[in-house]
Amino acid sequence: MSTQTYTFPRGIHPPEGKSFAENNAIEILPTPKKLFLAVQQHIGAPCAPVVKLKDEVGPDAVVASADAFVSAPIHAPYAGTVGRPAKKTLPNGRRVATVALDVDLDHAPSGADMLNIVYGGDWEIPADFDVNSIFPAVKSGGLVGMGGAAFPTHVKIAKNEKKPIDTILINGCECEPYLTADYRLMVEYPQPIVVGAILTAAAVGAKTVYICIEDNKPAAIQVVSKAIEKTSNPFGVDVSVRVMKTKYPQGGEKQLIRAALGRKVPFPGLPMDVGALVENVSTAAAVAGRVLRGKALTHRIVSVTGGGVVNPKNLFVPIGTPISELIEFCGGLKSDANRILMGGPMMGFAVGTMDIPVTKGTSGITILTNSEVKKSVETNCVRCGRCVGVCPMNLIPTKLALASRFQNTDVLQAYHVAACIECGSCAFTCPASLPLVQLIRTGKIQVQKLSKK
Amino acid sequence: MSNTQLDLYVTSSPHLSNSKLSTRWIMLDVIIGLVPVIGMSFYVFRWYAVWQIGLCLISCLSAEAVFESMRGRRPHLEDCSAIVTALILALSLPWSAPWYVSVVGSIVAIGLGKTVFGGLGCNIFNPAMVGRAFAMLGFSSQMAAGAYLLPADATIGGLDKGLAEILTQATPMTLLKSGNTDYFTQLISQTALIGQQNGSLGEASIIALLIGGIYLLVRKTVTWDVPVSALISTFVFAALFNMGPHAFQFGMAHVINGAIFLAAFFIASDPVTNPITTKGRIIFGVGFGFFTVLLRCFSSYPEGVMFSILLMNALVPMINRMTIPKPVGFVKPAK
Structure with a gap:
């Protein structure tokens, strides 16, 4: 482990709020009866449903897709029957069509089995692995950035001869206060992250991978470092942990590239302009799951945390689950709950209903109480700077x-x-x-x- | 789960804020920073200081209440900004200023200096300096060098003999103006530092100003840029304008005498009336030092701090426009 810590100029130190859920191991949400798969869960072109009412779909079947390059297909987490289409409000306030799925609970694998398929077991990259299979697999697997922005992953890893990528940064900063989903994933399932990182690097021909973790997560730093030692590395990619000095917004793409590599992403411009690619730890694990096990992006870990929920937890849930089920599983809201946020308290969207399905980019649901939120009266700016x-x-x-x-x-x-x-x-x-x-x-x-x- | 009984609050992110910070606390910090200076003025000028400061406080707070009400607004006296204006104005006046100087200065400071621009945060000029400038032009003899002098034969209650003696001496700024280098030992003496020196109420002690200034820097209520650039620039320009064997002494004398410290930490550092970026504030501080020394050396006034600050205040919009920061990684768009 390196002793040097990396950081970027300016930024803030908000209250961390990680203690609500950081020590709560990932739990499995009982498989929901009904899922609502929004046709747009990513940045880019919206998908159109490709199934009709009462169609029987199999597990991992595509239920919505689009022809555009910047888009990502939506898959059914379980086998089931397509229900009546319903419009749902997404966290960003948009009303979006969803494909309703009545899950065939009799034939659905148990949550524990599903968790094992997605993250568990041993991860090994075969020595004769074909690097060219990564891109099509990621594209058809519906992978998007799972840190929140939900930018289609295959767009980032598409080969670009003009702007070659030399370094992959795996974003394990989770600088957003309260959220602990990425942390739990790193602590409990570090191997798919490392393997996914190596595969991502192999796809773009990068030789270096830094898994960036803030120094307020020493357990994650240790576990991930060990996982790197244990993982076979057939492409000769140099993987290491880079310890970041805890600060917000370290996990911002541009801030992370500046902090970890000292490179400034041009404005206007993209990370590839400086030879870097940033990928969230959950996304890296999803890449591993898709490429090595053929698992489409249908499940994720969601933190349900904050002072306003009875039992804060980190939950393994199928995408499309209404957040009301997650909150109910966590004991419901406390009486002084004041805001439900999709995401963390710094950048999350406050929502006015619990009838919202989990999307690929939902990293957490933060429920704040009156005492955690400061509602103050605006006064004149004194240009204090x-x-x-x-x-x-x-x-x-x-x-x-x-x-x-x-x-x-x-x-x-x-x-x-x-x-x-x-x-x-x-x-x-x-x-x-x-x-x-x-x-x-x-x-x-x-x-x-x-x-x- | 039904959510009909939920009382959810929907608003834009971020949902956390630093509860320790408020505009009121910024003002309270300045007041705390001024405590040593006020204490020293009480010690040196006794009841004159108490009287002067009390008068300015009452006048400024009343003026704020009246003017804000005239604008149809609830006066926000609790933001403490009027108290800061009152203290700065009082500390920049001579001990002998008659009551109407303080009262008129206060009314002009709040009315013309602040309210007409739209109240707190909207003013272009430092309100206290606007008030003082008006008093200086309107009551020139009550504010001139002579106002700082206690007639040698006068006996005033409340002042002990040693301190009264100080008040019979010309202010250091008047001495500097005379250009007589014999005074250097006195100008750069310990008395200037520990506070037995004639001048405006707030100029009695550099040490007291420094303690308050350091408090503000530690609290980050004042950023380092204006005080540091102002002090250095004053020294450099004072030395340059007085090139010769005594250049260094002239530089030092200009820095530690008069209102430079008061201005650097408490007046020029007023965020409302100085530029928004560090680069801009350094330009502001350097300009302040330059014009102060220019006025001190070449105008008919012994002190140049007030006009220098007002002049730089007027330049702030221009400095801001010149120093728009480039976003991280900015590339100029090709035309």
Whole structure:
């Protein structure tokens, strides 16, 4: 283990809130009777359902797909019957069509068996493994970034001769407060992560893999380091753990590349412009599962955590499960629960209903109480500059927010509104409690509208 | 599970905030930072300081309440910004200033300095300096060098003999103005540091200002950039403008005498009226030092801090526009 720790300039130290669920081993949610598979769970073109009402589908059958390159097909987690289509609200507020699936519970494998298929057992890359099989497998397996953004994975690992990728960063920072899903995966199933990382590197021809873990997760650092030693490595990829100094938003793609490699992703530009590829630990494990075991992305680990839930847990669930079932399995809400967030408290979406299906990008459900949330009254900005001091993108959040409020698109553009990653460091820090992120988001929309005209 | 009885709150992320920070705490911090300075002014100027500070506090708070009400708003006295303005104004006045100087200065500071621009956070100029500038122009004789002098034969209650003696001496700024290098031993003396020195109420002791300033730096209420660049720039320009065998002494004398420390830590560092980026604030601090020394050396006033701050305040929008930071990894779009 290296003693050097890596970091990036600026950023914040929010309360970690990991203690709610970090020591709770992954539990299996009883297989739900009904699943709702949203046709758009990723960035890119939405899928169209390819099944009809009352169709019988098998396990891992494709239920929705699209021809576009930037898209990812949706698979049925279990065999079952297609039910009446239902529109559901997704965490981002969009109403999206879903394929309803009545699970054939009599013939469904037990949750424990499923967990074993997805993450368990021994992982070995065969010595005669064909590297060219990785890309088609990932593409057809519906893999997307599971850290939250849900960008189709095959797009990232498509070979690009002009911009070769030399280093893969496996993102195990989980810098978002409260969430512990990635942590539990690293501690309990480190091997598929390492194997998936090696496969990803092999697919793009990268020679180096750094599994990036923050120094507040020493157990994960130790377990993953051991797993690296034990894993066979037929492509000669150099895999190691890189210990990051705990700070938010370290897990942001651009911040992680800067912290771990000292490279600045150009704005506008992509990680491949600096020869890097960032992949979440859960995604890496999913790559291993798809490539070596043929398992499509149909299950994931979701943290249900925060002070507002009775028994915080890390759950292994099929994608499409309504979050109400997860929350119920965790003992339900406490009486002082105040906000249900899809994701963590810094970037998660607050939702007003529990009738929302888990999607590929749902890393956690955070339930906050009144005492965890500060609802304060906005006062005037005194230009103290604290938001400037914490902005990881080196912007002036207060200027952007006020320009957005007064719909001044010239100022929004002059101060580079498009570079904002909406991490929320500024709003967390603001002594005047300005809704900086909210205003900047609307500012981005104002600028986007300009270019459409 | 039914969710009809749930009282969920839907809002934009982030859902956490640093509860330790508020605008009010920033102002309270400045007040705490001023405590040693106020204490020293009580020690040196006795009841004159108590009177002056009390008068400014009452006038500023009343003015804030009246003007904000006139705008149809609930006055936010609890944000403590009017208290900060009052203290800074009082500490920048001579001990002898008559009551109407403080009262008019306060009303102008709050009214013209702050309310007309839209209240806290919207003002372009430092309110206390606007008030003081008005007083200086309106009541020039009550604010001139003579106002700092206690007539040698006067006897004033409350002042002990040793301290009264200090007040009979010309202020260091007046001495510097005269350009007589014989005064150097006195100008760079211990008395300037521990606070037995004539001047405005807040200028009595560099040590007291430094303690308060360091408190603000540690609390991160004030960033290092303005104080450091202001102090260094004052020294450098004072030395440059007085090139010769005594350049170093001139530099030191300009830094440790007069209102430089008060301005560097408590006035120029006012975030509302200085630039938003570190780069901008360094430019601001350097400019402040330059104009202060320029005015001290070449204008008819012995002290240049106030006009220098107001001048730099006016330049802030321009400095901000010149120093828009580039986002991380920024590449200029090809045209």
